[in-house]
Amino acid sequence: MTTLLPPAGALDIVIFGGTGDLSFRKLLPALYMAHLHEKLSADARIIAIGRQDWTHDEYLAFIDSHSPAFIDASAFSASDWQHFLARLTYVSMDVMQGDDYARLKTLCSQPALRVFYLATAPSLFTQICARLSDAGLVDAQARVVLEKPLGTDLASARAINTEVARYFGEHQIYRIDHYLGKETVQNLMVLRFGNAIYEPLWRAPYIRSVQITVAETVGVGSRAGFYDGAGAMRDMVQNHLLQLLCIVAMEPPISLDADDVRDEKLKVLRSLRKMDLADIKRDTVRGQYTAGASEGAAVKGYLQEDDVPAGSRTETFVALRAHIDNTRWANVPFFLRTGKRMQQRQSQIIIEFADQPFSIFGTAASHEPNRLIISLQPEESIHLEMMVKEPGSGMKLHPVKLGLDLQSTSDKRRAEAYERLLIDVVKGRLTHFMRRDELEAAWTWIEPILAGWKALDDKPRSYSAGTWGPAASSALMAREHLSWFEEA
Incomplete structure (x- = not known):
């Protein structure tokens, strides 16, 4: 299912964990490349959320000193970088406090397509989604990106999936694997x-x-x-x-539709001995x-x-x-x-x-x-x-x-994995993201091996x-x- 951008093209990309390694090493460099090549609408904004009690200018100084090292030097331009930084807004907040989400809502565009990227510990996913919903930030246009690993076993993966599904439909959930x-x-x-x-x-x-x-x-x-x-x-x-x-290993899907492709991948996971x-x-x-x-x-x-x-x-x-x-x-x-x-x-x-x-x-x-x-x-x-x-x-x-x-x-430019997948999220393309049953089938095969190692008291070899x-x-x-x- 593909959801189109609102007519005005307003886009808010909200990154929880905006001060973490993933953000300054991967996500912001990827979004800079998307900005550089005009894949983001003119009024698209990036709202970074972190626990650090920084001002907006302190956050920009942090990103300015860390992220350029992870951008291809041939693509980096000081003037383009400054234009990109102008898209960024930093919000210091405690993701467990509901009142902070009301403040976040005042910063978001109305109306807008909102992409919530959860670059946090998976244990926070359900609380963040619940509080976004309580604040009225989740609507039919909203999308949520969940970083791996999703859970530590089958039970925890199912619990996260079930809770997130209370607030987002399956077609709004993007379980990302950058490979x-x-x-x-x-x-x-x-x-x-x-x-x-x-x-x-x-x-x-x-x-x-x-x-x-x-x-x-x-x-x-x-x-x-x-x-x-x-x-x-x-x-x-x-x-x-x-x-x-x-x-x-998958069989040929009947089309490149997201569910047709993921149906075939699911069959492989269920066929693993x-x-x-x-x-x-x-x-x-x-x-x-x-x-x-x-x-x-x-x-x-x-x-x-x-x-x-x-x-x-x-x-x-x-x-x-x-x-x-x-x-x-x-x-x-x-x-x-x-x-x-x-x-x-x-x-x-x-x-x-x-x-x-x-x-x-x-x-x-x-x-x-x-x-x-x-x-x-x-x-x-x-x-x-x-x-x-x-x-x-x-x-x-x-x-x-x-x-x-x-x-x-x-001779066409080759986008990096995170850039390509982030643009897929914006455009509503789910083909290269894991579906719930696919993730749970993977855990179903992996979990007995983890349990077996424990039962065998298997010490890792040096x-x-x-x-x-x-x-x-x-x-x-x-x-x-x-x-x-x-x-x-």
Whole structure:
């Protein structure tokens, strides 16, 4: 369902948590780019809400000193930046106090399309929505954006969804996962469903395995207070990695309508094979980084990070093998992996095609499987690995890559993920946001694994910062006679 802008085009983007890292690192730089490229109406305003007892000028000084570092230097203009800052209004308020919302209402345009972005702890979502409604700020035009992770388990996710639904209709709720705003992720839909060459092969038995890796070189930094209660499974697997898995594995939707696309993703999540304790022990690996070297510098281990409790067993790395029980993916293993303080920052999807049933080149010939390598970051590209003959006598083979550099395929500007998704919210496009039943299906699969780790008293395996994680993750692949892409 698409809701149009009011005739006057008035737009208020209200950011709860307006002084936080997400706001000054991602949201405001994204909105600056939207402003720069005239994707915001002339009278669109950004109202930032924070707990700090700052004046408006003090807030602008804070943003002016922090956000420009996260904007592409080639796009930054001092004059454009000042025009953008003129859109900002800062409100110091206690989000638990109803009286403060009456003051907020006096600052909002009447009438206007209002986007409420909740860049706060999920525990505050329901209280904020209730108080917005009590203040008369929620109407048919209003939209609310919920940051991940939404809850810590199935019960808490359901509770948040139920409470938010008391004030906003499902078509007004945007559960954001910024990975779904990446150009390459959206291009994956076109790669799969817009090219006849892949669809006949995009299934068992033609695909041998699928790898999905989201690796970070950073540690927990200032997020330790949040992260230690979440861990890599809740912070990354439950949302980012499962969403990527859905796009790789889904059936063709009947249209690009939001619900048609999300119906197919939901089917994938419901088809994930549930794990029992034996499966969890065999097919999952938890890790926690220790001191080492990252990007040429010595770094602390997780247990030495500020605000991490002594003896914490929170995982900073997860690798697991999953199976989708349907006809398309029967017996095809999906390997998911994510971690902090890993050797390289990269997000990749590796589609490994099955070997030919018989090779005329014999077992002595050098041979690698065909692979489709989809890189999401740091570069955005798609490569197909194929075998060719080496020059000279004989029939020695070696792999080559047929490359598609997505950044060079068009001279049009490529918006960053948050910018693209924020504009989607303004325009009422729900396709790249999670629906309630989709989120709850993801938790339904994840929760038994978390419970299994607890029942098994599974202590995370150590890995040195700057490596690719515990050796057990390589063993997980080796049991299938496979290896992670960087080890191949």
